[in-house]
Amino acid sequence: MEVPLPASRPLRADAQRNREALLSAARQAFLAGDTDAHVKDIARSAGVAIGTLYRHFETREALIEEVYRTEVDVLCAAPGELLDQHPPEEALRRFLLLLVDHAAVGKGMSSVLEAIMATDSPVFDDARTRMADALSLLLHAGSAAGTVRDDVTGPTLLRALGGICGMRATEGWLAEARQITALLFDGLRHGAPQAA
Amino acid sequence: MEVPLPASRPLRADAQRNREALLSAARQAFLAGDTDAHVKDIARSAGVAIGTLYRHFETREALIEEVYRTEVDVLCAAPGELLDQHPPEEALRRFLLLLVDHAAVGKGMSSVLEAIMATDSPVFDDARTRMADALSLLLHAGSAAGTVRDDVTGPTLLRALGGICGMRATEGWLAEARQITALLFDGLRHGAPQAA
DNA sequence: ACCTAAACGGAACCGGACTCACCTTATGGA
DNA sequence: TCCATAAGGTGAGTCCGGTTCCGTTTAGGT
Secondary structure, three states: OOOOOOOOOOOOHHHHHHHHHHHHHHHHHHHOOOOOOOHHHHHHHOOOOHHHHHHHOOOHHHHHHHHHHHHHHHHHHHHHHHHHHOOHHHHHHHHHHHHHHHHHOHHHHHHHHHHHHHOOOHHHHHHHHHHHHHHHHHHHHHHHOOOOOOOOOHHHHHHHHHHHHOOEOEOOHHHHHHHHHHHHHHHHHHOOOOOO | OOOOOOOOOOOOHHHHHHHHHHHHHHHHHHHOOOOOOOHHHHHHHOOOOHHHHHHHOOOHHHHHHHHHHHHHHHHHHHHHHHHHHOOHHHHHHHHHHHHHHHHHOHHHHHHHHHHHHHOOOHHHHHHHHHHHHHHHHHHHHHHHOOOOOOOOOHHHHHHHHHHHHOOEOEOOHHHHHHHHHHHHHHHHHHOOOOOO
């Protein structure tokens, strides 16, 4: 129950191996669509006992978050690149769709994005903050350029996207989600100082 | 486990009393904000045993749905009235905000609205269908009048709203939700045949 | 080799929803 | 009025997850 600090002391070799096995097993399960895989199964398919799982991760949620941390990293790096290559408005549009599409990579990812975006769970505080910052960056760039309204904050928009990702469940959800996101985007432009 | 058909045979007097007590206790709890009140507590505060609760309601979810059925009825009646008193576009705007505000009446309502709107649970099939129909009505009226885009369906919009209601959790969520809803509305008008 | 802190294992626990076999009582017909 | 009987009520018990705890094992430094 005391997740070792990142660099407190290098993990023992076997511990390192197990930790990785757990992450890999969990990733496997989530990407396979088993959004709510049981901790026991994850542990078993990692060739480890539950106790070991809990030595490495405070809770089931914490394990999940760790699995997706790299995904979140990738996502949060996107805005910078997008702004380099596109005008702010377009960068924002692309990022919104990128998020939604990302949520589609296996049902697993979307449920985590949702958890990150739509809940208050302290486990996701870090991820949430980073993603809200990423959005703020885009919104500010857009409103500075006058093509995006300036009264919407990163965190607010993040919540909305979280809600949209919460739509996953039905057959055609991705199409629906994209459509709604486009709608939201139109709404963001609509109130812009100098736009339609 | 076999919810009596509405009018198969009039419930025995005591059964009727208990059923009502359960609904009332549940309503009480949900409106008080205890979104995930335990079935035992609900049963206890209704003065009956768990078994009795389960005689009347298939599952916890079913009880919840029943509690909110009347709410949903009210909500679904609104579009008709709104269309009588306002142009389609304005009726739509008002209805969207009405939904969000309704979700704010106690955290309980919002979680149920969310469950109705954002999941596939068969328990809410009925409510979901009715609400999607209500939205379709407004959307059609709006697109017929040329003030609302015509490529968004009731069910899709319902999902989006469900997502937004899923935002409840944080302090300022209502303000955020209203803002996002307004954004969505702007988006709906944006692609309209003859609009901005 | 030996020692010890680190890591592991897994039975036990706990907190929920839900079930079931048995008991209680409303009710309608004699 | 009273009884038969089926509708209704009961609550201990089951099931199913996540989580904890402590005795055992082992990596890895001396």
